[in-house]
Amino acid sequence: MKILGIETSCDETAAAVVEDGIRILSNQIASQVEIHARYGGIVPEVASRQHILAIIPILQQAMAEAKVAWSDLDGIAVTTGPGLAGSLLIGVNAAKAIALAHGLPITGVNHLEGHIYANWLVEHGSDSALVFPLVCLIVSGGHSDLVLMKGHGDYVVLGRTRDDAAGEAFDKAARILGLGYPGGPAIEQAARAGTTSIQLPRAWLKGTSDFSFSGVKTALLRLVEEGKVSTKADAAASFQEAVVDVLVTKTVAVAKEHGVKQILLAGGVASNKLLRQWLIKNSPIQVLVPEPVLCTDNAAMIAACGYYRFQAGKTDGLDLDVVPSLKMA
Numbered sequence: 001m002k003i004l005g006i007e008t009s010c011d012e013t014a015a016a017v018v019e020d021g022i023r024i025l026s027n028q029i030a031s032q033v034e035i036h037a038r039y040g041g042i043v044p045e046v047a048s049r050q051h052i053l054a055i056i057p058i059l060q061q062a063m064a065e066a067k068v069a070w071s072d073l074d075g076i077a078v079t080t081g082p083g084l085a086g087s088l089l090i091g092v093n094a095a096k097a098i099a100l101a102h103g104l105p106i107t108g109v110n111h112l113e114g115h116i117y118a119n120w121l122v123e124h125g126s127d128s129a130l131v132f133p134l135v136c137l138i139v140s141g142g143h144s145d146l147v148l149m150k151g152h153g154d155y156v157v158l159g160r161t162r163d164d165a166a167g168e169a170f171d172k173a174a175r176i177l178g179l180g181y182p183g184g185p186a187i188e189q190a191a192r193a194g195t196t197s198i199q200l201p202r203a204w205l206k207g208t209s210d211f212s213f214s215g216v217k218t219a220l221l222r223l224v225e226e227g228k229v230s231t232k233a234d235a236a237a238s239f240q241e242a243v244v245d246v247l248v249t250k251t252v253a254v255a256k257e258h259g260v261k262q263i264l265l266a267g268g269v270a271s272n273k274l275l276r277q278w279l280i281k282n283s284p285i286q287v288l289v290p291e292p293v294l295c296t297d298n299a300a301m302i303a304a305c306g307y308y309r310f311q312a313g314k315t316d317g318l319d320l321d322v323v324p325s326l327k328m329a
């Protein structure tokens with residue numbers, strides 16, 4: 001079964017063709033990062049205009065790379081939310097137009113669910129490598145969720161951030177330190193030359209599986225304002241460690257508590273090397289992590305998730321609409 005995935009929830013216009021939910025035949029991504037970098041963050045109106053310019057070329061590239069014709073496809077999976085309304089609309093309308101023109105079924109995918117399904121695409125081989133129940137830590141620019149997954153499409157949210165998402169915290173810290181945008185890769189890069197010599201607080205929120213990252217960001221801001229930060233590199237290394245420490249400790253604790261067989265990492269922050277290494281090192285439970293290019297926004301993960309939705313008979317009509325504040329089921 002060949003599924004065309006389309007993703008336009010934020011600042012990446014992406015299209016991909018995936019076979020049987022695991023094999024990537026193509027994975028095309030047009031990033032707008034350089035356009036938004038000059039504003040220090042994503043400008044929604046600019047993002048939707050860029051999606052309009054990029055969507056048709058990226059679809060053509062994805063079909064060409066996969067060497068498939070429209071008639072070879074079995075369905076279309078498209079992100080309906082969460083995300084920016086004006087950005088989501090471009091992908092959803094493109095998906096509907098293709099579905100109508102070529103008589104293909106369509107399914108709407110939750111972007112966060114898509115991030116989880118990046119784990120089915122990877123070098124682990126087949127889906128038999130993944131064992132339910134499992135716990136997934138989804139850490140992106142807008143979310144930090146701990147999710148218990150008992151089967152395909154079966155989720156219980158065990159914890160989430162009460163303020164900033166992990167990626168948002170990285171982005172804000174990078175701005176405080178003048179390291180540029182997006183902040184996650186900038187902090188990771190700067191941290192390589194630093195030591196974790198600066199004491200920063202961790203919000204453990206004991207007795208819950210929730211997170212809070214606004215305190216550590218404010219603490220960093222205070223230290224910078226008071227001139228107590230030795231070097232940007234030390235600040236970046238210390239900040240990265242503070243965020244990773246909490247993410248790893250709480251994820252391992254919740255996975256043990258629920259007696260799961262595996263822990264999955266997902267979302268843009270999952271491409272952070274320290275997070276990947278610490279989780280693997282500190283977890284007695286098997287940890288699976290997608291390759292970095294599949295952690296950040298892409299359409300292959302949407303196609304993979306869409307495959308399982310089609311398998312479960314979850315097909316949508318042409319009245320499919322965007323849901324900018326869509327939650328995990």
Ligand code: KG4
Nearest residue numbers: 140141142167183184185268269272296297
């Ligand atoms: O999943 P994603 O590509 O888009 C959203 O759905 O939000 O995640 C983007 C977020 C940004 O906040 C970015 O700074 C962060 O992921 N990020 C990282 C790294 N790469 C991207 N954070 C830490 N370390 C990284 N290497």
Ligand code: ZN
Nearest residue numbers: 140268296297
């Ligand atoms: Zn994302």
